[in-house]
Amino acid sequence: MKNALWRMLTVVPLCAGCASSAGAEQPVGGPPGGEVVARWNATVLALAETEDRFLTLKGLRTAAMGHLAMHDALNHIEPRFETYLPTGGLPRMPGADPVATVAQAGYAVAIDQYPDREETLRTLRDRWLATVADEAARDAGVTLGNETAAAVLAVRKRDGWNREAEYSWHPMGPGVYAEFHEHSDTPEGFVFGAGWASARPFLLETPEQFRSPPPPEIDSPEYAAAFAEVQEVGRHQSRTRTADQAHLAMWWKDFAESSHNRLARALVADDGLELWRTARLFALLETALYDSYVSVFYNKFLYNHWRPFTAIRWADKDGNPDTGLDADWDNLHRHTYAFPSYPSAHGTACAAAMTVLADTFGEESPLTMETREVDSAGPLSEKVPMAPPTRSFDSFAEAAMECALSRLYLGIHFRYDSVAGNRLGRLVGLYALATSLRPIPEAGSAATTVPSTRPGASRGTP
Numbered sequence: 088m089k090n091a092l093w094r095m096l097t098v099v100p101l102c103a104g105c106a107s108s109a110g111a112e113q114p115v116g117g118p119p120g121g122e123v124v125a126r127w128n129a130t131v132l133a134l135a136e137t138e139d140r141f142l143t144l145k146g147l148r149t150a151a152m153g154h155l156a157m158h159d160a161l162n163h164i165e166p167r168f169e170t171y172l173p174t175g176g177l178p179r180m181p182g183a184d185p186v187a188t189v190a191q192a193g194y195a196v197a198i199d200q201y202p203d204r205e206e207t208l209r210t211l212r213d214r215w216l217a218t219v220a221d222e223a224a225r226d227a228g229v230t231l232g233n234e235t236a237a238a239v240l241a242v243r244k245r246d247g248w249n250r251e252a253e254y255s256w257h258p259m260g261p262g263v264y265a266e267f268h269e270h271s272d273t274p275e276g277f278v279f280g281a282g283w284a285s286a287r288p289f290l291l292e293t294p295e296q297f298r299s300p301p302p303p304e305i306d307s308p309e310y311a312a313a314f315a316e317v318q319e320v321g322r323h324q325s326r327t328r329t330a331d332q333a334h335l336a337m338w339w340k341d342f343a344e345s346s347h348n349r350l351a352r353a354l355v356a357d358d359g360l361e362l363w364r365t366a367r368l369f370a371l372l373e374t375a376l377y378d379s380y381v382s383v384f385y386n387k388f389l390y391n392h393w394r395p396f397t398a399i400r401w402a403d404k405d406g407n408p409d410t411g412l413d414a415d416w417d418n419l420h421r422h423t424y425a426f427p428s429y430p431s432a433h434g435t436a437c438a439a440a441m442t443v444l445a446d447t448f449g450e451e452s453p454l455t456m457e458t459r460e461v462d463s464a465g466p467l468s469e470k471v472p473m474a475p476p477t478r479s480f481d482s483f484a485e486a487a488m489e490c491a492l493s494r495l496y497l498g499i500h501f502r503y504d505s506v507a508g509n510r511l512g513r514l515v516g517l518y519a520l521a522t523s524l525r526p527i528p529e530a531g532s533a534a535t536t537v538p539s540t541r542p543g544a545s546r547g548t549p
Contacts, residue, residue: 121365123186123215124157125352127193128369130211132348134197134204140466141342144248144283144377145200150348151289151373152239153196157189158370158524160235164188167363169525171289171370172238183231184224185362190215191232199240243287252281257391261305261405264427265397271425272465279426283384289374290519294385297514299507302392302429311409313501314402317395321498323417332496336419338473339493340461343376343436347444350456354448364447367524371443375519379439379512383432386511392429395498418498422464431500431508434491438512439519441487446520454486455479487512 131153135146159170164183166174194212198205219225256276257263268275284294291297303309320328328336339346351372355365396418398405403412426432445452457477460470480486491509494500 121355121360121362123189124154124193124362124365124369125355126211126215127153127157127189127197128348129352130207131193131197131201132344134201134207136345138201141344142279142466144286144380147344147373147377147380148243148246148248149197149200150344151370151377152200152243153193153236154366154370154373155289156192156196156232156236156239158366159239160188160192160231161185161363161366163231163235165363166527168367168527169523171524172242176238177231177234180227180231182224183227184219184221185228187216187219187225187228188232188235189228189362189366191229192236193232195233195236196240199236243289246287247282248286250282250285252285254278254281254388259401261407262302262393262398264391264393265401266425267394267396267423268425270396270421270423272422272467273425277425279424280380280384280432281388281426283380284388285385286381288378288381290523291378291382291515294381295389297382297511297518298389299386299430299511301390302501302503302507305405306407308409309503311407313503314395314398314407314410317495317498317501318399318411318413318416320496321395321418323419323421323498325419328419328496333419334473334475335478335489336493336496336498337461337471338458338478339433339437339490340420340497341458343433343440343490346456346458347376347437347440348372350454351444354444354454358448360447368443368447371446371519371524372440374523375439375443375516376436378519379435379515380432382515383430383435383508383511384426386430386507387427387432390429391427392504394423394428395501396423420464420497422468423499424465428500429504429507430511431491431494431504433494434487434500434505434508435512435515437490438487438509439516440512441483441490442513442516443519445483448483450484451482453479453481454483456486 128150131150132146135141135149139145141147155171158168159172162168162170163174163177163180164185165181190212194208197208201208216225216229219228256266259265266276268277273279286294288294303313319325320332351368355368360368399413399416402410455477458473459476460472462468463471480489488509491505492502495502495505
């Protein structure tokens with residue numbers, strides 16, 4: 088069937104106060120150059136969340152294009168990193184002011200995608216342009232920002248981000264994804280994200296570049312063990328799920344577009360990351376996140392694997408003598424997302440993002456993340472506060488795995504879904520780091536201070 092997402096989103100009101108809220112986040116800190124990138128990140132993602140709650144790829148795609156334009160424009164002033172687009176199309180402009188360049192590049196992409204938010208975007212752009220006293224450098228930066236944004240927008244036209252795709256329901260059988268529209272609170276016959284599986288990635292060569300191994304056979308002991316685990320620790324009232332596991336299950340529900348960009352902005356501020364490295368970090372983060380969704384949805388619709396909600400309520404027909412029917416079983420938050428289970432999309436996105444962040448800040452760097460409220464059930468449900476609002480980790484890899492396993496304790500994924508998602512996201516992140524926006528060795532000390540792309544690289548010197 089056709090993806091009917093926009094019919095669902097008609098109940099989501101646009102935010103009348105986005106002009107103030109998007110630009111009024113707490114000060115990011117650090118050098119002014121780094122702050123301009125982070126401010127654009129916060130503003131664009133706030134507009135996106137207000138418009139569609141991250142239920143489409145529009146906001147993430149806009150952020151990716153904007154940050155790529157900022158990154159490429161800066162490296163036309165002074166080449167420290169490889170650019171996303173070939174450098175032959177635009178001339179070097181060493182006289183352009185970096186802050187003006189970034190502000191205009193971010194504005195030009197954002198206004199193209201959100202023309203109805205002109206006041207918000209123009210106000211933020213003008214704030215940064217006003218900080219540049221040199222008129223000639225400011226004008227050169229505006230020109231460079233516009234030209235780079237136009238080039239990025241042009242190359243991403245018709246990339247299929249909002250493509251609708253036909254989905255054919257399969258006859259009910261062991262392991263086959265089945266409809267549960269009442270539990271997902273979606274229209275009958277609705278499947279989310281089928282078109283994402285064929286969208287053009289930013290950095291990956293194709294959506295199918297990283298194919299996950301198949302999930303366990305339904306009649307296998309491995310499946311029976313995973314079934315028994317989620318049946319108990321993921322149920323609404325579990326006797327074995329700990330209070331901390333229940334907390335992390337709900338706390339991690341915030342979409343990676345929101346939580347991981349919020350973390351990145353805090354880390355940039357704490358580190359005092361300079362402008363070129365900040366631009367590169369966000370460009371890699373958004374593109375890796377986007378490509379992780381494309382990759383995981385390709386795998387989801389390839390395997391078309393059922394959710395625990397269906398598996399547990401249909402276990403008497405699955406052909407495995409070691410699974411048990413529970414016709415009244417429900418999960419922790421009484422909701423299941425309306426798309427196939429394997430691998431976990433959340434686990435994939437978290438791992439891709441954390442892999443990118445670890446490259447800049449060091450894999451073994453401790454981190455604390457904050458999430459104040461999450462959806463009580465599905466994406467359009469009321470918010471519930473998180474107490475406590477923070478969770479701390481010894482490494483980015485630890486945080487990524489906890490994110491993936493949170494879906495097990497929420498009762499919406501088997502453990503093998505989460506593990507496969509974590510693996511897939513790490514592959515996407517490592518591929519992005521190994522092939523894109525790499526330091527230019529001859530660019531001097533500004534580039535050579537960037538940590539290597541090997542896993543566990545140490546924190547670089549700002």
